Amino acid sequence: MEIKVLGPGCAQCAQTEKLVREVVATKGGNIVVQKVSDFKEMMAAGVMSTPAVVIDGVVKCTGRIPSKEEISTWIENAGNEGGSD
Amino acid sequence: MTMPTTPSKLHPNPHNAPLWNLGYFAIVTSIATLWWLAYTHIMPVSHWLVFTLWGFAPGSHLGLSLEFFLYDTAKILLLLVLLIYALAWIRVSLKVELVRDFLAGKRRGLGYFLGAFFGAITPFCSCSSIPLFLGFTTARIPMGITMSFLITSPLINEIAVVLLWSLLGWKFTITYVLVGMLAGILGGFVMDELKVQRWLQPFILEAMEKEPTQQYVHDSQKKHGPTIQQRHTFAYNETASIFQRVWKWVIIGVGIGAALHGFVPENWFAQNLGAGEWWSVPASVLIGIPLYSNVTGIIPIMESLLTKGLPMGTTLAFCMSAVAASIPEVMMLRQIMTIKLQATFIGYLWIIFTLVGWLFNSVGPHILS
Numbered sequence: 348m349e350i351k352v353l354g355p356g357c358a359q360c361a362q363t364e365k366l367v368r369e370v371v372a373t374k375g376g377n378i379v380v381q382k383v384s385d386f387k388e389m390m391a392a393g394v395m396s397t398p399a400v401v402i403d404g405v406v407k408c409t410g411r412i413p414s415k416e417e418i419s420t421w422i423e424n425a426g427n428e429g430g431s432d
Numbered sequence: 433m434t435m436p437t438t439p440s441k442l443h444p445n446p447h448n449a450p451l452w453n454l455g456y457f458a459i460v461t462s463i464a465t466l467w468w469l470a471y472t473h474i475m476p477v478s479h480w481l482v483f484t485l486w487g488f489a490p491g492s493h494l495g496l497s498l499e500f501f502l503y504d505t506a507k508i509l510l511l512l513v514l515l516i517y518a519l520a521w522i523r524v525s526l527k528v529e530l531v532r533d534f535l536a537g538k539r540r541g542l543g544y545f546l547g548a549f550f551g552a553i554t555p556f557c558s559c560s561s562i563p564l565f566l567g568f569t570t571a572r573i574p575m576g577i578t579m580s581f582l583i584t585s586p587l588i589n590e591i592a593v594v595l596l597w598s599l600l601g602w603k604f605t606i607t608y609v610l611v612g613m614l615a616g617i618l619g620g621f622v623m624d625e626l627k628v629q630r631w632l633q634p635f636i637l638e639a640m641e642k643e644p645t646q647q648y649v650h651d652s653q654k655k656h657g658p659t660i661q662q663r664h665t666f667a668y669n670e671t672a673s674i675f676q677r678v679w680k681w682v683i684i685g686v687g688i689g690a691a692l693h694g695f696v697p698e699n700w701f702a703q704n705l706g707a708g709e710w711w712s713v714p715a716s717v718l719i720g721i722p723l724y725s726n727v728t729g730i731i732p733i734m735e736s737l738l739t740k741g742l743p744m745g746t747t748l749a750f751c752m753s754a755v756a757a758s759i760p761e762v763m764m765l766r767q768i769m770t771i772k773l774q775a776t777f778i779g780y781l782w783i784i785f786t787l788v789g790w791l792f793n794s795v796g797p798h799i800l801s
Contacts, residue, residue, distance in 0.1 A: 353563075355562065355563075386563065386768070389563045390570060393567065395566070395567030396527070396560045397563055409527070414662075
């Protein structure tokens with residue numbers, strides 16, 4: 348699974364990345380977290396307000412800091428839909 | 433991850449939502465009461481602190497400046513916390529993606545107005561300006577409409593309105609909002625007339641050749657509408673992050689304001705930089721443009737400048753130009769705009785704010801009274 352945190356590098360984006368990494372650390376498994384600050388990539392994903400969280404190419408939220416519970420749910424659902432386990 | 437996915441997992445905390453809501457409202461009510469108590473006692477407390485506890489002579493410059501500083505800082509910070517929280521609570525569901533879809537395909541004339549209008553009501557973080565710009569442009573929204581949005585966005589927001597209202601009165605507030613909107617609407621029109629689109633960085637023009645991106649965002653809040661807990665979380669985060677960003681600007685702004693208040697003699701500006709000096713307006717806009725400030729910091733300074741007799745037009749022109757553009761912002765926009773476009777943009781701001789300054793220097797005395 349690949350999680351991308353999109354944002355040019357403001358405080359909110361950094362906070363989102365931190366939360367995502369914290370949740371991922373409790374999950375284990377093969378999850379790659381990546382911080383993206385390239386505007387072209389944001390444009391390609393159709394993201395217009397940051398921070399944004401993208402899991403396996405699906406935009407999960409934009410323009411706000413998600414809660415840990417939300418991130419956790421997204422990861423679990425994405426894992427089930429992908430049929431990886 | 434072997435747990436089956438139950439529908440309840442879509443809600444972050446479904447088990448005791450009613451209980452949580454009850455507790456939440458109880459806490460909100462008590463905090464609101466405390467807030468009100470604090471707000472109504474700022475004046476007597478700052479007076480008492482300065483002149484009784486610290487023993488400044490009544491009427492001394494330093495004492496008056498200090499009292500003004502304490503009073504204004506406390507008042508503004510309290511108002512800010514209340515407003516950011518309340519508005520974020522209501523505004524969870526307003527998303528720039530919705531604004532984009534709404535603006536796409538609008539006629540030009542109406543489009544500029546709507547662009548400026550949404551610029552005023554959407555929350556804006558300058559680090560979001562580039563993704564937003566790209567999102568609008570690739571959805572084939574005319575560039576002028578996007579420019580209207582970008583010009584109005586930093587100039588007008590709920591924080592500015594509240595600060596202006598409480599410090600300078602409703603007439604000034606309405607004038608400010610109207611002028612800000614007009615600057616945005618006219619800016620969009622001028623940019624489209626000049627066909628500035630050709631001066632965007634090439635990669636954007638390439639992206640515009642392709643299909644417009646309108647990816648649906650699978651935001652969990654969109655399906656159910658946000659719960660009270662989600663609203664609170666959003667509003668709390670919003671308040672914390674905006675507050676952390678602006679509190680120092682408030683203190684700096686009020687500090688400069690207080691220094692002007694206590695030490696610059698009454699009507700000093702009127703005698704030295706009065707409305708009669710035509711060049712003072714374009715000059716102050718030139719100084720304002722590269723300066724970095726946000727609305728929150730500049731409004732307390734505006735108040736002091738005005739009470740010291742700086743003409744209203746000059747004050748508006750200076751403050752709006754300080755807010756609308758700055759060196760850091762121009763450097764960031766460089767990634768999507770060529771030099772030509774940036775020069776046009778800054779040239780427009782200079783001309784429009786100078787005109788605003790001249791206009792209000794002649795009619796100002798009727799508005800501020």
